[in-house]
Amino acid sequence: MPTVTDIQVDGYVSCRDPRCPGYEQRTAQVTLRTTAFSYQDNGGDGSVPQTAIEREAVGVVQFDDACEVCGGPVIFAAEERPEYAQVSGQDQLQLLNINQQTQIHEVEKSTLEAAKENAELRAMLAEMRADQAEMKAEMQRRRGGRPPKDPDSE
Numbered sequence: 491m492p493t494v495t496d497i498q499v500d501g502y503v504s505c506r507d508p509r510c511p512g513y514e515q516r517t518a519q520v521t522l523r524t525t526a527f528s529y530q531d532n533g534g535d536g537s538v539p540q541t542a543i544e545r546e547a548v549g550v551v552q553f554d555d556a557c558e559v560c561g562g563p564v565i566f567a568a569e570e571r572p573e574y575a576q577v578s579g580q581d582q583l584q585l586l587n588i589n590q591q592t593q594i595h596e597v598e599k600s601t602l603e604a605a606k607e608n609a610e611l612r613a614m615l616a617e618m619r620a621d622q623a624e625m626k627a628e629m630q631r632r633r634g635g636r637p638p639k640d641p642d643s644e
Contacts, residue, residue: 495524496521498519499521500518500519502515502516502517502520505559505560507562512564515570520550520568522568523548523549524548528542529544
C-alpha cells in the first residue's frame with residue numbers, strides 16, 4: 491500500500507480560461523500530495539527493507555473551486571506559469587478565437603441551410619395550392635357549372 495502525504499505549500503491559483511481576467515495567477519496555499527511506493531508495494535521479494543522507496547509521484551491536488559470572476563474551474567499550481575517571449579507577432583489567443591469562430595460559422599451555416607429548406611418548402615406549398623386551384627377550376631368546367639358566386643361581389 492503506497493504512503494500518501496499531503497502538505498500545504500505556497501503556490502498559485504488561476505482560472506483555466508485564458509480570456510478571463512482571473513487567468514492572472516495569484517498566490518494561494520495549495521496541497522502538495524506525495525505518493526511513495528516501496529519495493530514491497532511493487533511486488534518485491536523482501537530482500538529490500540520495507541522503508542526503502544522505489545518511486546514516488548508528486549502533484550498538486552486540484553479542488554472543485556470556482557473562478558471568482560467567471561465561475562469556471564480553476565487551476566492550482568506549485569510553480570508560477572512561465573511567460574514566453576512573443577516573437578511571432580501573432581495574437582496569443584488566436585487559436586482560441588479560431589475555435590470560437592468555427593463554432594459561429596457552423597451555427598450560421600446550419601441556420602442558412604434551415605432557411606433554404608424552409609424557402610423550398612414554401613415554394614412547394616405555393617405550387618401545390620396553385621395546382622389545387624387549377625384542379626378545382628377544371629372540375630367546375632367539366633361539370634358544366636359556373637364557378638361559385640363570390641360573396642364579396644354583391
